[in-house]
Amino acid sequence: MRVTSTLLALTLAAALQPALADTVSLKFEDLTQVTALTDQYASSGISFSGDVWGTVSRLNGCGGTEAWTRSDAVSCGAIEVGKNIQDLPGSDTASFTINVANGFIEAFSFVFASRATPNVSIMIWDGLNGTGNQLLAQPVSLSGDVCTSVYFCGPWTSSSLAFAGIAHSITVSAGDQLFAMDDLSFITPAASNALPEPGSVGLAAGALGALAWVRRRKTR
Structure with a gap:
């Protein structure tokens, strides 16, 4: 589970990277x-x-x-x-x-x-x-x-x-x-x-949602 969280966090960072040109x-x-x-x-x-x-x-x-x-x-x-x-x-x-x-x-x-x-x-x-x-x-x-x-x-x-x-x-x-x-x-x-491109926003939102789901499962 920890590996999954790490991968999702990396995905989120990559999605937002264009805003840091x-x-x-x-x-x-x-x-x-x-x-x-x-x-x-x-x-x-x-x-x-x-x-x-x-x-x-x-x-x-x-x-x-x-x-x-x-x-x-x-x-x-x-x-x-x-x-x-x-x-x-x-x-x-x-x-x-x-x-x-x-x-x-x-x-x-x-x-x-x-x-x-x-x-x-x-x-x-x-x-x-x-x-x-x-x-x-x-x-x-x-x-x-x-x-x-x-x-x-x-x-x-x-x-x-x-x-x-x-x-x-x-x-x-x-x-x-x-x-x-x-x-x-x-x-x-x-x-x-600057705001990231719409595609990056969507990817970031997906990554955030997945992180939240992983955390909910860990608390059960």
Whole structure:
């Protein structure tokens, strides 16, 4: 009887597990070369469009081609805003969009590095492709230390942009090749006291009923 109760309890926990979804994180350590980012992370529900590149450092044994490093973490991959980071930087502003198909809530977290005065603007939207309502009241200005030896260096700065509502996209703009990001983190709606799906509710109800029946039999 004790084994039966344990199995039913495990069934109940599994049924309710979708309500405890994990944070979705992108660290870009799977990148092996400079590449324009599009749908490489579609399996995580995240896509990119515009002037954004996956970049791999050539330092610290990373085997890439780009001159950047992080002293706060072991990291070989990151993303950089730029028209074409394989060319010399231009004077134009570059911009890109991050779409999160299933939405995200509460905050968008990341680390960043910048060069000179990057004039960074980050906006969070409730629609895809930078449309709908702005959930972040105004553009966020970020700046970092100037590197003298490589493009991006030192301990990258952590940032977390809080907002209210359910967001589906982020737009980022900055001076061409002056801003890099890593360790992107999104909280899925299910991770914040969301209700489980109807099917899970039914399974959970069945498990609770079975547990009650087992306990009644034990008291007889």
